[in-house]
Every structure is written in structure tokens, then in C-alpha cells.
Amino acid sequence: MRPELEEIKLLEAFLGGSLHEEQEQELEIQLLWDQGLQQKVKLQELAYRAVQEAGRKQLRQELQAIHNRLFLRT
Amino acid sequence: MQTLEQPVIATDIREDLVQHREKTLEKLYAKAYPMVLHYVKQQHGSPDDAKDLLQDAIILFYEKVVHQKLTLTAAPTTYLMAVCKNRWRHELEKRNRQQELSPEVGEQLQEESALEAPAFALAAFVDKLGEKCRATLVAFYYLGQQLEQIAQQHQYRNVRSATVQKFKCLERLRKSLQGFSIHHFR
Numbered sequence: 001m002r003p004e005l006e007e008i009k010l011l012e013a014f015l016g017g018s019l020h021e022e023q024e025q026e027l028e029i030q031l032l033w034d035q036g037l038q039q040k041v042k043l044q045e046l047a048y049r050a051v052q053e054a055g056r057k058q059l060r061q062e063l064q065a066i067h068n069r070l071f072l073r074t
Numbered sequence: 075m076q077t078l079e080q081p082v083i084a085t086d087i088r089e090d091l092v093q094h095r096e097k098t099l100e101k102l103y104a105k106a107y108p109m110v111l112h113y114v115k116q117q118h119g120s121p122d123d124a125k126d127l128l129q130d131a132i133i134l135f136y137e138k139v140v141h142q143k144l145t146l147t148a149a150p151t152t153y154l155m156a157v158c159k160n161r162w163r164h165e166l167e168k169r170n171r172q173q174e175l176s177p178e179v180g181e182q183l184q185e186e187s188a189l190e191a192p193a194f195a196l197a198a199f200v201d202k203l204g205e206k207c208r209a210t211l212v213a214f215y216y217l218g219q220q221l222e223q224i225a226q227q228h229q230y231r232n233v234r235s236a237t238v239q240k241f242k243c244l245e246r247l248r249k250s251l252q253g254f255s256i257h258h259f260r
Binding site (some may be wrong): 001003005008009012026041043044046047048049050051052053054056057058059060062063064066067069070071 | 094096099100103104107125130133136142168194195196197199200201208211212215217238241242244245247248251252255
């Protein structure tokens, strides 16, 4: 994968708490001075929240469809 | 470490939910809705209240089982009923309180909850990525599906290409959210 995608993967592991201790510390130190990276981390967190919302929305639609199929008499 | 007694149920329901979501949810819904409806009707609620209550509870249940690895010590419907009853009691208290308030204050409260409401504002950014990206991200991060399953269902050549696509979609999402965060977080 290209470097930008590798970075996204790295931040995903960081946010999920699955980095090795050394890597995690390295990243935390970089975050102290690297505002660009801070911004990326924030946006990535926001992206996961967006996906969670999209997931809830999809599940809600599926449940609504089930409801209509089973309990809505036309 | 898993013990051999109850957690087995939880593991199975997790498998069922992730692998056969539609079928599992339908079975659950068919069983639970009449129970919730019966209860809510007795407690001064409408069929719509029962429907909203149950759907919220199932969404919560899905997230708990799939992401937090909830260990069920009771049947799923028992769990859902408990959540619904609990929430309905809170809802009734809230409605009672709002009735006691003066009309202006009640209106103000409603406006405030409307402000909290852009619950799906972020989801729109995911929708804009196109159906394949949306479905892939939701399947992996929310529905908890394995990349093998996702690759098959969404016509990726293989797991590797599904993985790369997933990160590309995430990259696009992150970029598109830049505008949103400027408006809402500064």
C-alpha cells in the first residue's frame, strides 16, 4: 500500500490500542509537536464515528423493513 | 478464558448476527415485538412507541454483542425486554416532567433535543462516498464482518484488495470530513 494508506492503518492501530508499546510511545511523542498528525488523528476518529452512524442508520432501515414485512398489515 | 456454561450462547448469537444478520434479526424481532407491544400498551404507550423502543434496543444489543463481546446470561429476548422496560420507564418519567413544565420551557427543551439531533449528519458523509465504499466501511467497522465475507459479498478480487479499498475509502472519508470539523469543532 502507498505510504498514506499505511499511515491510516497505523493510526487505526493506535486508536484501537493495538500498537506495541514502543511504537505507541513513538507516535505519542510525534503527536506532541506534529500538528498535521494531530489533525489526522482527530479526523480519523471522526471518520469512525461517521461510520458508526452510517451503520446504525443501515441497521435501523433493516429493522424497519423487517417490521413492515412481519407486522404491517396493508 | 471462556467457561463452558452460558458464554456459549453469546458466542453463537454473535456468529449468527454477523454471518446471518437478516435472518437472525428477523427471528429476534418476530419473537420480541409482540412482547414489547403487549408491555407498552399496558403502560400507556402506542404501537409506534413499542416499535421505536424495540429497534433502539436491538441496535444496542447488536453493538454490545458484536463490539463489546457482551456475555449473555439470559435469552436475547429476555435481555431486549429488560432494556425496553427500563427505557420505557425513563421515557414515561420524561413525558410526565414535560407535562408539569410551563409550555415555554417545554418548548425550549424540545428545541434543545432538536439541536442534539443531527445524529445522522455524519452518516451523510459516508453515504456520499458511494454505495460500495459505504457498504464496505459499515460491514467491516460496524457490522463486524470478516474481510473474507466482505470481499465475497462486494465483489472484490480478494481479501488483500478489499483491505486496500477499505483504507482508501477511509482516506476519502477523512478528507471529506475536514470541512465538517472546521464548522463544528472550532
